Amino acid sequence: MCGIVGYVGTEQATPILLEGLSRLEYRGYDSAGVAVYSRQQEALRVYKAKGRLRVLSDMLQGGAAADGTTGIGHTRWATHGAPSDVNSHPQVSHSGKIAVVHNGIIENYAELKEFLLSEGVPFTSETDTEVVAQLIAYFYEGEHLSLLEAVGRTLLRLEGAYALGILCADAPDKLIAVRKDSPLILGYGEGCSFLASDVTAILRYTREVGYMDDGEVAVLTRDGIACYNYLMQPIEKEIIHIDWEIDAAEKGGYEHFMFKEIMEQPEALRRCIFPRVRDGAVYFEDFHLSDDYICALKKICIIACGSSYHVGVVGKYHLERMTRIPVEVALASEFRYMDPIVDSSTLVVVISQSGETLDTMAALREAKRLGAHVLSIVNVVGSSIARESDQVLYTWAGPEIAVATTKGYSTQLAVVNLLGVYFARVLGTMTAQACVDLLEEMLLLPGKMEQVLAHPEDIQYWASQYFNHDSVFYIGRNVDYALGLEASLKLKEISYVHSEAYASGELKHGTISLVEDGTLVVALGTYGRLFEKAMSNVVEVKARGADVLALTTESRAAEMAKTATAVLTIPDTHELVLPSLGVVPMQLFAYYVALMRGCDIDKPRNLAKSVTVE
Numbered sequence: 282m283c284g285i286v287g288y289v290g291t292e293q294a295t296p297i298l299l300e301g302l303s304r305l306e307y308r309g310y311d312s313a314g315v316a317v318y319s320r321q322q323e324a325l326r327v328y329k330a331k332g333r334l335r336v337l338s339d340m341l342q343g344g345a346a347a348d349g350t351t352g353i354g355h356t357r358w359a360t361h362g363a364p365s366d367v368n369s370h371p372q373v374s375h376s377g378k379i380a381v382v383h384n385g386i387i388e389n390y391a392e393l394k395e396f397l398l399s400e401g402v403p404f405t406s407e408t409d410t411e412v413v414a415q416l417i418a419y420f421y422e423g424e425h426l427s428l429l430e431a432v433g434r435t436l437l438r439l440e441g442a443y444a445l446g447i448l449c450a451d452a453p454d455k456l457i458a459v460r461k462d463s464p465l466i467l468g469y470g471e472g473c474s475f476l477a478s479d480v481t482a483i484l485r486y487t488r489e490v491g492y493m494d495d496g497e498v499a500v501l502t503r504d505g506i507a508c509y510n511y512l513m514q515p516i517e518k519e520i521i522h523i524d525w526e527i528d529a530a531e532k533g534g535y536e537h538f539m540f541k542e543i544m545e546q547p548e549a550l551r552r553c554i555f556p557r558v559r560d561g562a563v564y565f566e567d568f569h570l571s572d573d574y575i576c577a578l579k580k581i582c583i584i585a586c587g588s589s590y591h592v593g594v595v596g597k598y599h600l601e602r603m604t605r606i607p608v609e610v611a612l613a614s615e616f617r618y619m620d621p622i623v624d625s626s627t628l629v630v631v632i633s634q635s636g637e638t639l640d641t642m643a644a645l646r647e648a649k650r651l652g653a654h655v656l657s658i659v660n661v662v663g664s665s666i667a668r669e670s671d672q673v674l675y676t677w678a679g680p681e682i683a684v685a686t687t688k689g690y691s692t693q694l695a696v697v698n699l700l701g702v703y704f705a706r707v708l709g710t711m712t713a714q715a716c717v718d719l720l721e722e723m724l725l726l727p728g729k730m731e732q733v734l735a736h737p738e739d740i741q742y743w744a745s746q747y748f749n750h751d752s753v754f755y756i757g758r759n760v761d762y763a764l765g766l767e768a769s770l771k772l773k774e775i776s777y778v779h780s781e782a783y784a785s786g787e788l789k790h791g792t793i794s795l796v797e798d799g800t801l802v803v804a805l806g807t808y809g810r811l812f813e814k815a816m817s818n819v820v821e822v823k824a825r826g827a828d829v830l831a832l833t834t835e836s837r838a839a840e841m842a843k844t845a846t847a848v849l850t851i852p853d854t855h856e857l858v859l860p861s862l863g864v865v866p867m868q869l870f871a872y873y874v875a876l877m878r879g880c881d882i883d884k885p886r887n888l889a890k891s892v893t894v895e
């Protein structure tokens with residue numbers, strides 16, 4: 282979703298802003314813009330363009346066309362007003378003095394706009410963001426408050442979620458940053474300062490960052506950053522050193538981030554699993570759920586969105602089996618409005634790759650309000666969800682850039698299993714030997730995944746046979762059904778092929794009427810206990826003319842091949858590790874179908890990597 286970058290220093294700002302914005306492209310956007318203060322013209326210069334960042338960059342000759350050492354930049358994902366040059370950010374006050382970039386939504390913008398219109402303030406865009414620029418100008422120029430006071434007064438009037446970068450023509454050596462419910466980080470450089478919605482935007486220039494908390498305001502100059510709380514009292518910000526390499530966020534010779542990240546999964550899993558497994562037991566760093574607390578738990582409630590929710594669906598099967606504690610899974614966007622039955626005897630497990638998904642964050646807050654303890658499984662270190670949770674388990678997958686999550690999903694799944702083993706040992710619901718057996722297979726998972734990844738051409742071939750289909754059904758039972766949900770989402774989000782996932786047993790209750798000659802059904806049959814049932818469903822849809830692409834384990838491939846049109850295989854493994862391996866051919870299938878259909882794989886239409894609006 283929208284990206285923000287800001288720079289104040291001694292270098293030319295525009296090339297730095299364009300470079301930063303290019304690092305944020307993965308978040309999804311439809312237009313881009315920058316504002317810089319030009320000393321020659323003693324005014325703000327604003328450049329905006331609908332479409333790809335390339336259009337803006339060409340307009341600015343890569344940055345050479347816009348002179349100035351202080352500036353803000355933005356990639357916009359339209360919410361209020363269609364994607365257009367005029368609706369792009371920065372939005373500027375009618376006086377031309379105040380420029381604002383904004384992520385989030387100003388919920389009461391209509392009311393504020395009406396007030397400003399009644400005061401004779403003219404508007405040019407349809408955005409909620411313009412209201413912010415105009416309101417700051419109203420207090421700054423109209424009521425002659427200082428810039429900081431004008432910003433403070435404006436914040437008192439705003440409702441909603443926002444991260445703001447503010448530049449004023451009268452204060453060309455400073456930027457103001459504001460955060461409420463939308464992430465914003467500060468970067469501390471040598472003789473310069475940065476603000477950004479995501480650390481990748483500024484990593485090339487500094488590794489020293491500070492995470493802004495809700496309600497905080499920061500004033501950035503080339504000499505440093507002053508931070509204030511919501512009462513405008515000065516506060517000290519902890520500076521955190523980011524130690525991952527910038528290469529991790531680059532394509533490294535791969536055509537797409539998604540393919541690179543699929544291939545990175547074994548390594549990501551090694552980082553996630555290996556340090557936590559010792560002598561047949563699980564050890565979490567900095568873990569503070571006591572054995573007494575775990576033994577007193579009445580319920581676990583998993584909350585997440587999208588693929589993270591699908592991890593939760595697998596998690597329900599796995600955690601119930603391992604711990605015998607009832608597990609509910611809720612979509613975060615539903616949870617917050619459903620009057621949930623959650624209290625201090627419930628452990629709420631929040632799953633989020635980005636740690637910034639707004640619906641998930643809102644659900645987390647609701648769970649805490651109801652007295653639950655919140656444990657989050659998060660990839661992005663220092664993200665909002667990680668910081669607001671009582672307990673965090675990081676997935677250590679490294680930066681994930683492609684909108685379609687892959688290594689995020691598989692590492693989340695690994696953490697869920699590790700958590701299950703940890704709880705089971707405390708609760709005595711698995712024997713020591715059963716824990717050892719599972720952990721041994723988890724340690725073998727990266728190697729087995731490498732075997733699957735060694736032959737993507739098999740999957741590529743079947744994608745070439747089916748990429749023209751308009752509709753695909755994924756069927757499976759138990760964890761294969763949960764896997765189908767993720768496989769189906771992967772396909773539809775990047776290839777725009779309609780697809781649905783069904784629990785196979787439900788076919789006869791309606792869906793099978795859609796199956797006819799040539800319908801593509803992907804039958805997931807990895808779960809050994811229900812293999813015979815999976816076979817029956819394959820026979821059922823084949824009898825109605827479907828083409829069946831099946832996925833099963835190597836030991837069952839021959840049996841499956843008797844019925845299915847084609848069979849993809851994964852190595853045999855522990856039942857609780859099957860979805861971790863099974864997802865890989867499904868990710869590759871979706872990738873190749875999207876590739877053959879000529880889709881923009883890393884940045885699918887209408888989607889954003891981190892969904893920071895409701």
Ligand code: M6R
Nearest residue numbers: 587588589633634635638685686
């Ligand atoms: O960052 P999160 O895990 O909270 O994101 C949740 C979903 O937005 C995300 O999984 C989305 O569904 C992905 N595009 C799926 O590939």
